[in-house]
Each structure stands twice: as structure tokens, then as C-alpha cells.
Amino acid sequence: MTTIVASARADLLRVRKWSATWVIGAAWLVLMVLFGYVFNYVAYRSGSGSFATEGVVGEALLRSVLPANVPQTITAGTPMFGGALMMVLGAMVAASGYGWGSWKTILTQGPSRFAVAVGSLLSLTAVVAVTVLASVVMALGISTSLALVEGVDVVLPSAADLGQGVGIAFLVLLMWALFGYLLGTLLRGPALAVGLGLVWSLVVENLLRGVGSLLGWVETLTTVLPGTAAGSLVGSLGASGGPEGAPGVLTALSGTHALVTVLAYVVLLPLLAVLVIRRRDLA
Amino acid sequence: MNELVVQTAGLTKRYGSRLAVDRVDLTVRRGEVYGFLGPNGAGKTTTLRMLLGLVRPTSGTATVLGMAAGSPAVTERVGALVEGPGFMPYLSGRDNLVVLARYRRLPVSVVDEALERVELSGRGGDAFRSYSLGMKQRLGVAAALMGDPELIVLDEPTNGLDPAGMAAMRALVVDLARSGQTVLLSSHLLAEVQEICHRVGVIADGRLLRESTVTDLLGTPRVQVRAEPVEEALAIAMRLAGDDGVQVDGAELLVSLPEERSAELVRALVGAGVDVHSVHPSDRSLEDVFFEMTAVGGGRPMSEEKVS
Structure with missing residues (x-):
């Protein structure tokens, strides 16, 4: 256990001091603020609709940027761009060390492959957790400020709703980060892992869901895909990504089915990664 | 001096149809500086990787410090620089070593000692990516020295070093041996090996051709x-x-x-x-013997032929 903790501490240091980690985290926060607050609030103030808010009444636009909607706001972007960004992070965390030769250096220093892999996965999990917490803090701060500016009552979400939102955002982002980590481990290079991961998460799953309406077996397959599960889990929260639907948010699966599927990925993806790391030659 | 720190028996590694290491029986004794020689692609680095647990043997056995090679109980008592220094480019040299020290649960003080030993203290705070090849190599050696390992495996430690750096590295290896540490050194600088190694093993085409003292090898x-x-x-x-x-x-x-x-x-x-x-x-120099044994360039050293 102490070797795993030591490995996690070591890995956290290298991840914390890596500008890529901060850039990806910041990109997620910027996108969340833009799509969760800026566009909706500007549309509300100007009385005009954007591509995302067309046809939505002003009152709904205002509601979407108030504190009570924070659970929906922080989860709405997770199935699509939030997940994609975390997938990139996971792939880079796992794969960059192969190109730099730093995994080789680390493994010749004494820790077991198991401890190194688990420590690395734990530090990735910590980064995702901090990203979600930063999202919550930022969302609460912005929405409270907007409520005060608009002179409406500051009604915070219930602890249960907020907890559910945080939990769902964490699970979805973690699943995609782990997906990226496994890809990075298998492919041993960040470029290919990031490329394939993005194509899968942004293109292939959407195409399969389209084909699923024509072929029954493809539709069955889509019910166990990570994107469908993540989108449905977020959809079960009523996170329409603001007033009128967000890319990647689905209602294809029940909340329970989606949760079980996402949890299965969160367990299986790191297990596979650890298995590969333990078994494979580092040549 | 006779206690075996490294012992392999029939150590073999096959990649598909290519036999990289072929039934190598290697012995390194405690306290000695062992030179591991061979042309490029002879199987040296693959052998070292197997000793460090980075690569699994296809067959045969390897014991290091009395235990199965590659087990964490062994590798934490071994310091290694294999096939060039591999570090996070965005971290400083010092932070890279701090990361490694954390993995080994070593105090941060060992980092400063190691940097001092390879004369990198003044540049420890600079990003690894800004280092010259020689500085990167020295940082790799510093990583191998952290925690006073019993066995130090150095694969081409003088790569990229200037003449002064090479002399310093030679002195360091001799100093390590004097302090009782065992050094397994792979180098293509044969004069250097002849000067500082007690025993050598010569490998070619994956097979260990000869293992003996330098004196015996020279005949x-x-x-x-x-x-x-x-x-x-x-x-x-x-x-x-x-x-x-x-x-x-x-x-x-x-x-x-x-x-x-x-x-x-x-x-x-x-x-x-x-x-x-x-x-x-x-x-006869070790170089003469080496080229006779491995028949590189028709038995004579070629002007730009590198041997590693």
C-alpha cells in the first residue's frame, strides 16, 4: 500500500507540474463558462437567440444561468467536449512517458509495475476530481454573481442535487480519462491515442447511433458504448445543457442502466490498463 | 569479491523469428567493475533490460543480488541508466529526480547529493529539455546513483560527454568500485573499459563469446x-x-x-x-582483441565504426 501511495505522490508531482494538465483543465472551464453561461446570458440580455438557444424564451435562458441550475450546467458538457478533453489528458498521461523514456527510468528505480500503474491512475483520478471541483466553484461563483446582477433571489441547488451533479460529472469525465489512459497504454504514443480516441468519442459513436435506427444489432451495441452511457447518465439529470439540449446528452438509456454501464467502464478500463502494463515488455 | 551479484543461465530473448539474446551465461561479482562489450545490435541492451525486469526472457534465468531479476525487491537495490536518459522534458533536472525519489520513498536530500556527485547542482533547476546531451547523460547517472544502490548498471554512460566529462565519469566509476559498489558497464570506449574494468564479457550476435579478466583476455x-x-x-x-x-x-x-x-x-x-x-x-589492446573476436570491419576497427 505504501508503494502505491508513494507512486501516486510521485505521479501527482509530474502531472501537477505539467502545463498540458493545466491547459486541458482550463480549456474545459472556459468551454463550460462559454456554453453554460456566456452565450445564454448574452442571448438573454440581447433578446436574441444563438445557435444553441434559438426559440428559447428569455425566462428559461435566465434560469439556466442561475445557481439552482449548477448541477445541470457542470454536467451538460461532460459527455461531449469535457469527455474529449479528459480523454486527451488520460492518453497523454499514459503515453508520453513511452516517448520520453521516463516509464523505463521509473521502472528501473524499484517500484513494481502494479504500484506505478495504480499510482498513475490515482493521480489521474485526482486531477479529474480537482477539475470537477473547480467547475463547481466557478459555476457557483458565476451564477451567484449573475443572480445578484439580475436582482433575483439566490437559490442554491439542494445538497443532494449538487452532489448528484458532481458525482455524475466526475464519473463521466473519469471514464473518458481512463478510456484515454488505456488507449495511451496500448498505443504507447500520445498522438495516435489522442487521434483515435477523439475519432471514436466524437464521430464513431454518433455514426453508430445513427446506423442503429436501421440495424437492430447495432442499436443493441450502442447501448453499451461509453458515449451512449455517459450521455444518458447526464440526460437522466435533466441536464439539457442549458435550455434546449446539448451535444452528447441523450435519453437513450435509463439513468440506472447508464450509471451501471459507466461504473463498469470505470472499473474495467483501469484493470485492463494495469494488466497490459504488468504483462508487456518495455523495449 | 567472489559473491555473484548477477548470474544468468541460458538467458534467451526472442522477438518473433529474431534471436536477440542466445543462451547467455553471465556472472558479475560483488565489488567489481564488469565491462559488457559488443557491437551494435549484439544483444547488450536487451540483456541489461532483462536484468532490470524491463523485458521478460523467452527462456533461461537471471538472478540479481540473489533474487529473480526484475522483482521490486531487487530493482530498488539497483541503480540503472539504460539506453540513454529518459526524463520528463518539462520538469527541471532536480524535479525529475524528486519524482524518482518519491517512487523509491527516498528523502529529497539524496537528490541534491546525486546532483552534486555529477556536478549538476548549478543547473538542477533548469528544465531537462534545455540540457545538453552530456548534461542529460549526467542526470541519468545521478538517477542511477540515488540511494546508494549495491549494483549500478550503466549503459554507455559517457555518450555525449566531452573529454573532461568522460574523465570525470571514469573517475566516478572507479570511485564507486572503491566504495564497494558493483558496476556493470556497457561502453563502446574500449580503452576506457580496459582501464577501469576488472572483468569483461564480449557478446556478438546475441551470444556471449567470452567472459574473463581483462588480463586474460589480452593474453x-x-x-x-x-x-x-x-x-x-x-x-x-x-x-x-x-x-x-x-x-x-x-x-x-x-x-x-x-x-x-x-x-x-x-x-x-x-x-x-x-x-x-x-x-x-x-x-594487444582490448580493442584489438575485441575486433578479432567480433570480426567487425574484417577484424580491424573501421574509422567511424561505433561499437556499443
Whole structure:
């Protein structure tokens, strides 16, 4: 256990001091603020609709940027761009060390492959957790400020709703980060892992869901895909990504089915990664 | 000095149809500096990787410090620099070592000691990516030295070092051996290996051709004699050095005799009426022996041929 903790501490240091980690985290926060607050609030103030808010009444636009909607706001972007960004992070965390030769250096220093892999996965999990917490803090701060500016009552979400939102955002982002980590481990290079991961998460799953309406077996397959599960889990929260639907948010699966599927990925993806790391030659 | 720190038996690694390492039986004794020599692609680095647990053998066994090679209990007692330094480019040299120290649960003080030892203290705060090749190499050696490991595996540690850096590295290796640490050194600088190694192993095409002390490998010193008539000189020399102890090289004889017996040889030649034009020692270097054994460049070193 102490070797795993030591490995996690070591890995956290290298991840914390890596500008890529901060850039990806910041990109997620910027996108969340833009799509969760800026566009909706500007549309509300100007009385005009954007591509995302067309046809939505002003009152709904205002509601979407108030504190009570924070659970929906922080989860709405997770199935699509939030997940994609975390997938990139996971792939880079796992794969960059192969190109730099730093995994080789680390493994010749004494820790077991198991401890190194688990420590690395734990530090990735910590980064995702901090990203979600930063999202919550930022969302609460912005929405409270907007409520005060608009002179409406500051009604915070219930602890249960907020907890559910945080939990769902964490699970979805973690699943995609782990997906990226496994890809990075298998492919041993960040470029290919990031490329394939993005194509899968942004293109292939959407195409399969389209084909699923024509072929029954493809539709069955889509019910166990990570994107469908993540989108449905977020959809079960009523996170329409603001007033009128967000890319990647689905209602294809029940909340329970989606949760079980996402949890299965969160367990299986790191297990596979650890298995590969333990078994494979580092040549 | 006789306790075996590394021992392999029939160690073999096959990549598909290519046999990278073929039944290697290697022994490294405690406290010695062991030179591991071989041309590029001979299987040296693959062997070292197997000793460190980075690569699994196809067959055969390897024990390091009395335990199965690659187990964490072993690798935490081993320091290694294999196939170049591999570090996070965005971290400083010092932070890279701090990361490694955390993995090994070592105090941060060992980082500063290691940087001091390779004379990188002044640049420890700079990003690894800004280092010269020699500085990167020294940082790799610093990582290998952290925590006073019992066995230090250095794969081409002088790569990229300037002459002063190479001399410092040589002194460091000698110093490590003096302090009781065992060093397994792979290098293509054969003069350096000859100077600092107690024993060497020569590998080519995946097979260990020879393992012995440097003195044994160099064999009996030879005396180069230019005398006429050659036939008479040859007969006399063979009487002293044995039939196999004399080689004819044009008008010269290469006689396998210790230098202190050269006077005896000269007396015999002159006594028999042979004209002796010149006599001088002809020491074989490790490089000569290496190229004879591995037959690189037709048995002679090629001008730019690198041996690693």
C-alpha cells in the first residue's frame, strides 16, 4: 500500500507540474463558462437567440444561468467536449512517458509495475476530481454573481442535487480519462491515442447511433458504448445543457442502466490498463 | 569479491523469428567493475533490460543480488541508466529526480547529493529539455546513483560527454568500485573499459563469446622482432615460445613472450648468427582483441565504426 501511495505522490508531482494538465483543465472551464453561461446570458440580455438557444424564451435562458441550475450546467458538457478533453489528458498521461523514456527510468528505480500503474491512475483520478471541483466553484461563483446582477433571489441547488451533479460529472469525465489512459497504454504514443480516441468519442459513436435506427444489432451495441452511457447518465439529470439540449446528452438509456454501464467502464478500463502494463515488455 | 551479484543461465530473448539474446551465461561479482562489450545490435541492451525486469526472457534465468531479476525487491537495490536518459522534458533536472525519489520513498536530500556527485547542482533547476546531451547523460547517472544502490548498471554512460566529462565519469566509476559498489558497464570506449574494468564479457550476435579478466583476455604480451634470415629466426623463436607462440607477419615475427624474456630471445638469435634489426613489445589492446573476436570491419576497427 505504501508503494502505491508513494507512486501516486510521485505521479501527482509530474502531472501537477505539467502545463498540458493545466491547459486541458482550463480549456474545459472556459468551454463550460462559454456554453453554460456566456452565450445564454448574452442571448438573454440581447433578446436574441444563438445557435444553441434559438426559440428559447428569455425566462428559461435566465434560469439556466442561475445557481439552482449548477448541477445541470457542470454536467451538460461532460459527455461531449469535457469527455474529449479528459480523454486527451488520460492518453497523454499514459503515453508520453513511452516517448520520453521516463516509464523505463521509473521502472528501473524499484517500484513494481502494479504500484506505478495504480499510482498513475490515482493521480489521474485526482486531477479529474480537482477539475470537477473547480467547475463547481466557478459555476457557483458565476451564477451567484449573475443572480445578484439580475436582482433575483439566490437559490442554491439542494445538497443532494449538487452532489448528484458532481458525482455524475466526475464519473463521466473519469471514464473518458481512463478510456484515454488505456488507449495511451496500448498505443504507447500520445498522438495516435489522442487521434483515435477523439475519432471514436466524437464521430464513431454518433455514426453508430445513427446506423442503429436501421440495424437492430447495432442499436443493441450502442447501448453499451461509453458515449451512449455517459450521455444518458447526464440526460437522466435533466441536464439539457442549458435550455434546449446539448451535444452528447441523450435519453437513450435509463439513468440506472447508464450509471451501471459507466461504473463498469470505470472499473474495467483501469484493470485492463494495469494488466497490459504488468504483462508487456518495455523495449 | 567472489559473491555473484548477477548470474544468468541460458538467458534467451526472442522477438518473433529474431534471436536477440542466445543462451547467455553471465556472472558479475560483488565489488567489481564488469565491462559488457559488443557491437551494435549484439544483444547488450536487451540483456541489461532483462536484468532490470524491463523485458521478460523467452527462456533461461537471471538472478540479481540473489533474487529473480526484475522483482521490486531487487530493482530498488539497483541503480540503472539504460539506453540513454529518459526524463520528463518539462520538469527541471532536480524535479525529475524528486519524482524518482518519491517512487523509491527516498528523502529529497539524496537528490541534491546525486546532483552534486555529477556536478549538476548549478543547473538542477533548469528544465531537462534545455540540457545538453552530456548534461542529460549526467542526470541519468545521478538517477542511477540515488540511494546508494549495491549494483549500478550503466549503459554507455559517457555518450555525449566531452573529454573532461568522460574523465570525470571514469573517475566516478572507479570511485564507486572503491566504495564497494558493483558496476556493470556497457561502453563502446574500449580503452576506457580496459582501464577501469576488472572483468569483461564480449557478446556478438546475441551470444556471449567470452567472459574473463581483462588480463586474460589480452593474453600473453608479445614481442615484435625484425630479424634475418626469417626462417632461422622463426625456428629459434618457436623453440622459446612454442609452435603456437609465433606468428610471421611479412619480415617480422610476433613472438608470444613476456617482455622480460625478450633479452633471452635476442641472445638466442644473435648466438645463432641471426641479424636482429629491431625488437619491441607489441601489446594487444582490448580493442584489438575485441575486433578479432567480433570480426567487425574484417577484424580491424573501421574509422567511424561505433561499437556499443
